[in-house]
Amino acid sequence: MPLDSSVNPAPGRASDAFIDYSALRALVVEDYPGMRNALRLSLNNFGITRVQQAANAAEAIYQVKQKPYDFILCDFNLGEGRDGQQLLEELRHSHLISLGTVFMMVTAESYYEKVVATAELAPDDYMIKPFSPEILRSRLESVLLRKRAFREAYRHFHAQELDAAIAACDFLIQDKPKYLVDAMRFKGELLVALGRFEEAEALYQKVIALRAIPWARLGLSRALHLQGKDEAAEVELRDVMEQAPGMVAAYDLLSDVCLAKKDARAAQEALEQGVAISGRTVRRQQKLGEIAHTNGDLETASTAFANVLEKGRHSIFVTPGDFGNLCRVQLEQGDLKGAADTLKKNKSALQASPEGQLVMAVTQGRVQVGCGNLKEAAKAVEAAAALRASGTRGDANLMLDMAGICMASDRQDEADSIVAEVARNAHDSEVLLARARKIYDDAGRTDAGTAVLALATADVRKLNNEGVVLAHRGDFRAAVDTLLTACAEAPHNPRIMMNAVWVILKYIDQAGLDENMIEAARRYLGEAERLAPGHARLAGLRLQLKAVENRFGIQRKSSA
Amino acid sequence: MKFDGTDLYAALIHELKNDLGLLSMTIDGIPRQGETEHDATVDAAQLLCQSVVDRLQQALLIYRTIDQPIRPAIDAWSPQDAVHEIRDRAAALARGRIRVEAALTPDVPEIWFFDRDLVEMALINAIHNSLAHARSTLRIEASMTDGCLALTVRDDSPGYPQHILASAAANVPCRSKGTGLGLQFSRLIAHSHDNQGRRGELRLHNDQGAVFCLLLP
Missing domain, CATH: 3.30.565.10 (Histidine kinase-like ATPase, C-terminal domain)
Structure with a gap:
């Protein structure tokens, strides 16, 4: 292609700005073959010769699992199945791509705002269709140079050395004015992950002093909320929503703030506004369903839970529990047929896993109990009990549903044992304990319920408290034993697991390395992260574990 | 999907713009022949095509400002x-x-x-x-x-x-x-x-x- 000499980069430019396009591995994700090929040719034209193609998200994930890519160019609209944003979320969530991989979204301008303003997880950059190859090249180059500048920060981040990652950001803030704001943004996220909320607050204030960019104001609100300054967080959020009404993450945060202020109505309202802007996010619909359910707004809850299944048909964030949620609300609405239809429609999805089978058995049992078909109900309860006996568990609400039908079919012991288990694993959840109490009340077994709940929570509470007291006294060995017993009693209780991890690390700190113990700490921390994602204590424990591993020279394969 | 009059126009412009975008890429793929008349015609077609694409993009944005002000994403x-x-x-x-x-x-x-x-x-x-x-x-x-x-x-x-x-x-x-x-x-x-x-x-x-x-x- 003949080019005017004045547009070629000046010769002898610093080598840190040189990009070897021929070494880049690129993946083009686009459902329309004509466009896919045109994009490939464009990339070829500026020297990217190693280009693979994918027609949809599933193909893209397959390709990314085969080998790593440096650059993914993805259309937002991928026809049937997941869209580009869902693909990005899944790739990042499952650690299939690292922060070093450039992910660029291609979008028609009608989706532009969805990509730019509404995505919590933003792509590295985006292109509005149709675009010219020069713009693509220029933007890719900018992002690649930015990634290069952040290489150290990302490396530490992936090795979970968050303090070192912050130091790398500080270096960029000091020395690279071009990346000042990007480095502050990343540092803010790291500070929040480390639980250093006051510093995060100060940092976001600094960004806002430069310019009141919506994401910085959102960051400030989050830092305030995490310090319990919910009034100030709400004021800031309501104001930023006027400035950027499309920024859907603000509604999610506002709903958390309202919940913290015990205003579940306002929390629901915020989520409803968020859903109106972007209803595709499964987790937003899940949350709306849960809050509306707690508020007794069954209409909204069933719509939201139905949307979870509808929009999340291809999402990894949908679990069997989501089917259970919809059925539960339908049953509470007295819509027995609706619940039965939900099961029928999703039969193959549910039968694919034991947990799904449990959802089916429990819901069928409840439908039959509702119809007064106790014989059929007993069959379903039998199936559910068999699944439970072989170790299958559902979420706490499903298990309480199961306890309810067990009582209805006169299996009181099974019911009590289920409720006790739920209570042990959620000894501090008022909502669940209240629901358990209500099941006993409805069955006319109020006294039995009080006894079961008191006994179940007392054991765990006692062991947990003993463990913590022993640890504070410095007797870490005994504390570890007590808390590991508590973990065995309440195998799905994230709070107890976190306490166990904490005392194990203290013990190793004092007594030296114990391979079995550190393995237990890893296992319980992983399990706690799965059960209570985003819990405020997790990041700190993760760091302490890392520090212990480093001290004893344990090399673990770093993720991504 | 149901359109009222103006939405229909917006959707049409949108379609045309995307088609023109593809046309532009297609023109890009026409090899140069080092022959002035041919190459200049291809260049002129390309420029015209791009300019129509860019103008349609503006038209869509202006159309949207009828209902609401432009909100820049700063x-x-x-x-x-x-x-x-x-x-x-x-x-x-x-x-x-x-x-x-x-x-x-x-x-x-x-x-x-x-x-x-x-x-x-x-x-x-x-x-x-x-x-x-x-x-x-x-x-x-x-x-x-x-x-x-x-x-x-x-x-x-x-x-x-x-x-x-x-x-x-x-x-x-x-x-x-x-x-x-x-x-x-x-x-x-x-x-x-x-x-x-x-x-x-x-x-x-x-x-x-x-x-x-x-x-x-």
Whole structure:
């Protein structure tokens, strides 16, 4: 292609700005073959010769699992199945791509705002269709140079050395004015992950002093909320929503703030506004369903839970529990047929896993109990009990549903044992304990319920408290034993697991390395992260574990 | 899906724009033959096609401002990157017919706060005008003026006609042919940028050619 000499980069430019396009591995994700090929040719034209193609998200994930890519160019609209944003979320969530991989979204301008303003997880950059190859090249180059500048920060981040990652950001803030704001943004996220909320607050204030960019104001609100300054967080959020009404993450945060202020109505309202802007996010619909359910707004809850299944048909964030949620609300609405239809429609999805089978058995049992078909109900309860006996568990609400039908079919012991288990694993959840109490009340077994709940929570509470007291006294060995017993009693209780991890690390700190113990700490921390994602204590424990591993020279394969 | 009248037009424009985008890529794929008549015709087709695409994109944006004001998505961007990006784009459109230069004054900061896509749309619009009228050279500049980032497209054309300069100065919309619509669009974009009450401006004047200048607070 003949080019005017004045547009070629000046010769002898610093080598840190040189990009070897021929070494880049690129993946083009686009459902329309004509466009896919045109994009490939464009990339070829500026020297990217190693280009693979994918027609949809599933193909893209397959390709990314085969080998790593440096650059993914993805259309937002991928026809049937997941869209580009869902693909990005899944790739990042499952650690299939690292922060070093450039992910660029291609979008028609009608989706532009969805990509730019509404995505919590933003792509590295985006292109509005149709675009010219020069713009693509220029933007890719900018992002690649930015990634290069952040290489150290990302490396530490992936090795979970968050303090070192912050130091790398500080270096960029000091020395690279071009990346000042990007480095502050990343540092803010790291500070929040480390639980250093006051510093995060100060940092976001600094960004806002430069310019009141919506994401910085959102960051400030989050830092305030995490310090319990919910009034100030709400004021800031309501104001930023006027400035950027499309920024859907603000509604999610506002709903958390309202919940913290015990205003579940306002929390629901915020989520409803968020859903109106972007209803595709499964987790937003899940949350709306849960809050509306707690508020007794069954209409909204069933719509939201139905949307979870509808929009999340291809999402990894949908679990069997989501089917259970919809059925539960339908049953509470007295819509027995609706619940039965939900099961029928999703039969193959549910039968694919034991947990799904449990959802089916429990819901069928409840439908039959509702119809007064106790014989059929007993069959379903039998199936559910068999699944439970072989170790299958559902979420706490499903298990309480199961306890309810067990009582209805006169299996009181099974019911009590289920409720006790739920209570042990959620000894501090008022909502669940209240629901358990209500099941006993409805069955006319109020006294039995009080006894079961008191006994179940007392054991765990006692062991947990003993463990913590022993640890504070410095007797870490005994504390570890007590808390590991508590973990065995309440195998799905994230709070107890976190306490166990904490005392194990203290013990190793004092007594030296114990391979079995550190393995237990890893296992319980992983399990706690799965059960209570985003819990405020997790990041700190993760760091302490890392520090212990480093001290004893344990090399673990770093993720991504 | 059900359309009322105006939505139907918007959807149609959208379709056409995407089709033209593909057409443009197709034209890009026509090999040059080193034969002036052939190559010049292909270049002209390409330029025209791109200019129609860019104008349709503006039309859609203007259409949307009927219901609601333009809300820029402000973030920190590098003026240098933006200028280079526009320069590369202009050079590709010019295909050597017009020389494209870019320059930044030393006082331009490493980052500035603006909506990159809106600003680039406005600049590309000015570039199409300049490519249509310039004699030999087009220049893209970034500098600081009155505390604002000034992004300028300057050419060696005969300059803007008086009635356009007059309407720009009076800040009234000028609804003459394509140029007027494009300038109105650029003014909307400039105005949508606001920093603590200070609004962006579009300034037009003639100085050995047409000078198009976006001031971003």
